[in-house]
Amino acid sequence: MKVADFEEQWQSLMIQSLAGDEKAYRELLEAIYPVLVRFYIKKVASQGVAEDLTQECLIAIHKNKASWDPKRSFQAWLFAIARYKMIDYFRARERSIKTSAIDEERDQVDQMSDSTGDEAVKELVHEGLAKLPEEMKRAIVLTKLDGLSTEEAAEQENVSPGAMRVRISRAYKRLREIVESEI
Amino acid sequence: MSKPSKNEFLDQLVGDLKPEASHLGAEARFMFWAVFSFCMVALAMEFNRPLSIEGYHQVETTHYFLEAVIAFLPFFSLGYLAFLYSVPGRGPSRKWLIVALVPLALYVLSTVFGVLFDRPLPEGAMIKGRFLCNVETLFVSLIPIVGLSYMVVRGYAYKKKLVALLIGLAGGSLPVALMHVYCANAPLHILMHHIGPMLLISTIGLFVIPFVISKYSKN
Known part of the structure; x- marks a missing residue:
């Protein structure tokens, strides 16, 4: 039936x-x-x-x-x-996939500076950070250094959480490219 | 906490069963809301300032009379759709949504054309208008909007933003239609002081109503 x-x-x-x-x-x-x-x-x-x-x-x-x-x-x-x-x-x-993509980018950058423990690489990351456009730099500083969640950072920057996720993802991607090119 | 087994889960639901009070279908609820809102808004406007005989001269002209008839249609068409969208499986297709929006579009376009081509006012038109008709339009539209939101919250509105838009436009169009008779006036006045407040309250509703639905509905 x-x-x-x-x-x-x-x-x-x-x-x-x-x-x-x-x-x-x-x-x-x-x-x-x-x-x-x-x-x-x-x-x-x-x-x-x-x-x-x-x-x-x-x-x-x-x-x-x-x-x-x-x-x-x-x-x-x-x-x-x-x-x-x-x-x-x-x-x-879909939201969770976007979030995990950001986490992946973040982990890759972390690995680059942490795995070697090399001060030179850390220096490159800091230099790379300085070369990022202001809003991308703030996205990383807020979520990585200040330890804010994506939602909290979005609120602080007065953008939607979705827009903040995209911004963080692009920031990590750009930072990785800058550091890799220097290495 | 682990997920309950099928039997435990069904036991919980069955154990929580309560008889539902006799409930009305979407059509009956819509009729109740439409009649209640119409009476309350008309009463509020009449109480605020009774219908002036001057307005009749303008309403008697064919064009203005047709506009008045068209002005009432969105209240019914969009209000009914808001009810349908709060019942799972009954939300109509996009085609019907467009059809329901046609009267409102026609009314606004007719008024805009009236402004652009400077449609002459018939003799005896209520040129001075009704004192603070814009504020009145804004406030009395809260009656149908709050009523419709309350009824939608008791249903299952999944497309919250669409429903919010329909509620705002339907609720806002009732005082606009009544104002077309109560404050019979030139197209520019209608556009700025009647349609303007309706669009304003609809825009506010677009942000507030989805929040209200999320907070108070049982979805």
């Missing part, structure tokens, strides 16, 4: 759930849980992430039960929330 074939049954269970019927609610959640896991696994290709997303989706459904109109399709409502949760997941992942 296709998922669409369960529409009527799920609608009926949801109506009973809205009235406070725990048995019907349990039956509904049991029925939609594996359907949601399958839905997510096609998109994220990971059982663990699919289960996390399913649970997040079910929490959203639980909190927003009243937003479903019993005269309308239950599945359209259900899968719309499922899609919202998936978009949230991909957005969060």
